[in-house]
Amino acid sequence: MQNNNPENIIEALNVNRYFGAGNLALGNFTVSVPRGGVYGFLGRNGAGKTTAIKIIAGLLRPDFGTVRVLGKDPFTFTPADRQRVGYMSEKQILPVNYRVGALVKFCAAFYPRWHHELVAQLLGKFNISCQRKIGQLSQGTQRQVAFILALAQRPELLILDEPAATLDVVARREFLDEILRLLRDADGGTTVFISSHILSDIERIADHIGIIAGGQLIVSEPLDDLAESVKKIRFHSFNNGAANFAYPGAYRTISGRDEVLVTARVRDPLTVAQCAQRHGASYEIQDLNLEDIFYEISTR
Amino acid sequence: MFLHLNPQSGEPVYRQMVRQLKQRIATGQLADGQQLPSVRDLSAELHVNPLTVAKAYQFLERDGLVEFRRGQGTFVAADRDRFSKAQQQKLIAPAVAQVVSEALHLGLSVGQLQQLIRQYYAKQQS
CATH class of the missing domain: 3.40.50.300 (P-loop containing nucleotide triphosphate hydrolases)
Known part of the structure; x- marks a missing residue:
């Protein structure tokens, strides 16, 4: 198994854990926590x-998958x-x-x-x-x-x-x-x-x-990267109406009368500008704090 | 050193630090060659993660505003590279865009805005 990177203090790979028959608490849960x-x-x-925390703390055994804490299986501590x-x-x-x-x-x-x-x-x-x-x-x-x-x-x-x-x-x-x-x-x-x-x-x-x-880890990254890339964008002043507007990969899209509010990953502001241009629209980009980002990502 | 940090603003804390420290260096509140607090001390004072302070210092160092002296600490760079014209304009652009859109919203003319900017410029320089 290659998940023994000493840089990571916690490594879990494809951890599954059931409670009773068919009641899946964790399904292919994978995480790497840097030291x-x-x-x-x-x-x-x-x-x-x-459940994930108890498995990492060595209090619960996974039904499937491996966990390493300080490079060892916490159950054998x-x-x-x-x-x-x-x-x-x-x-x-x-x-x-x-x-x-x-x-x-x-x-x-x-x-x-x-x-x-x-x-x-x-x-x-x-x-x-x-x-x-x-x-x-x-x-x-x-x-x-x-x-x-x-x-x-x-x-x-x-x-x-x-x-x-x-x-x-x-x-x-x-x-x-x-x-x-x-x-x-x-x-x-x-x-x-x-x-x-x-x-x-x-x-x-x-x-x-x-x-x-x-039961799955859907985001794992530096807080700064998250805050710098998950944005809310308001598209407005459409030349030909907002009816056919779509933003690729958006977490959420809310359409108003003449405007559209999109939450999305913005790795490069140029992508947003190009999208606006294709639809003949103007736009503004807003920062989101962690609570906003969590809400947008976990309810999509 | 007091900085105004708001972890919930949506702007990463290290960026808030970089912005405010740049301003203090630009206005001379932090003098050339002055020593900055250690990562450890500033993290304790501002109640933020030491990694955040270290990151802010790294960005300032990358921009040539501070220098690390081995075994001594972090200092405001004495012979700072002045920014090129293009860099200056790129850095100021977001602030200008903000001011212009506010001015449009309030119905200020370009002339009125220029007048205001001149006043503030004179005030800061004096």
């Missing part, structure tokens, strides 16, 4: 996101391999009867690179007392504890499944800053694989974007 940086993994509910990967699941369940301090101590014992000062600093910053029992903390605060535990491992690969959904705005910003700090401290050595519905968060920190739909 270093933040990979934002997006998809609608039910698109197969969490040794304890030493596990120490290199941090994972925070969508529904993290921490032991409710533990006090925060005791839980930290318990986890620290497993990780040789455990960052004690960071834990103390973040508990202080988020105002979480070591004496409190986990069960007494709010959902959001429990989330913050789980996040601190994942960060303290200083992992090479940090997998975060919908980590910020229950956090307030301030806590989310602090959370994003800590991810960026992890990247800076590792100086290019750390990769964060994060799924979220909060696309403004992803847009703030990610450099790579993957979009999953219907």
Whole structure:
């Protein structure tokens, strides 16, 4: 198998996974995540996101296909391999009867690179007392504890499944800053694989974007490339009416009375100019942000 | 260093950085030979991915506006290549197109627009 490019920290090839007979969660799911940086993994509910993440984290076995994380099958990870990967699941369940301090101590014992000062600093910053029992903390605060535990491992690969959904705005910003700090401290050595519905968060920190739909990865590329190439174009002032207008390869076309709105990949603005010229029309090109792009691509 | 970055504007963040840094270099807010913050520091200050800052610096370096000095950091290039006439016109064209279409929309004549541009030019130079 040739998917062992050391540049990629995660490689999945043609992964299929069924739940029950004929209920396909992932169908030929293929992804390559480059080492270093933040990979934002997006998809609608039910698109197969969490299944893919669990397979990458080594918690589910694919029915078919191969997965390599840090160059190895995550299902064969040794304890030493596990120490290199941090994972925070969508529904993290921490032991409710533990006090925060005791839980930290318990986890620290497993990780040789455990960052004690960071834990103390973040508990202080988020105002979480070591004496409190986990069960007494709010959902959001429990989330913050789980996040601190994942960060303290200083992992090479940090997998975060919908980590910020229950956090307030301030806590989310602090959370994003800590991810960026992890990247800076590792100086290019750390990769964060994060799924979220909060696309403004992803847009703030990610450099790579993957979009999953219907159990398949339909987009995987640098965020900048996506933002620079997916555009909305308004064609207007048609010489001979807009009736026969079509833009090749458009994600979406909406026809108005004397105008047409198209969402498409624009690799070269010249293509748009030529299309306008063929139809005797004028045009303007608009930028789209990540939320717009996600909507246009995942609903077409 | 404060830059105004809006990750949700649809314009890639590194481009927003390049645009604003170019403007500061052009207006002398960043002096020739001045050291820029390290990628690490600027990423922390602006709350953006260090790869984004590195990319912005690379684009500025490619355009000859900054230079990397080994082991020292990134500096505003002292002997910057001035742009050729053609390059200058290409770079300014989108902004001009925007202004002209706004002027048409508002019903300003070419003369009125020229008058305004002269005023602003004089103000910036003084």
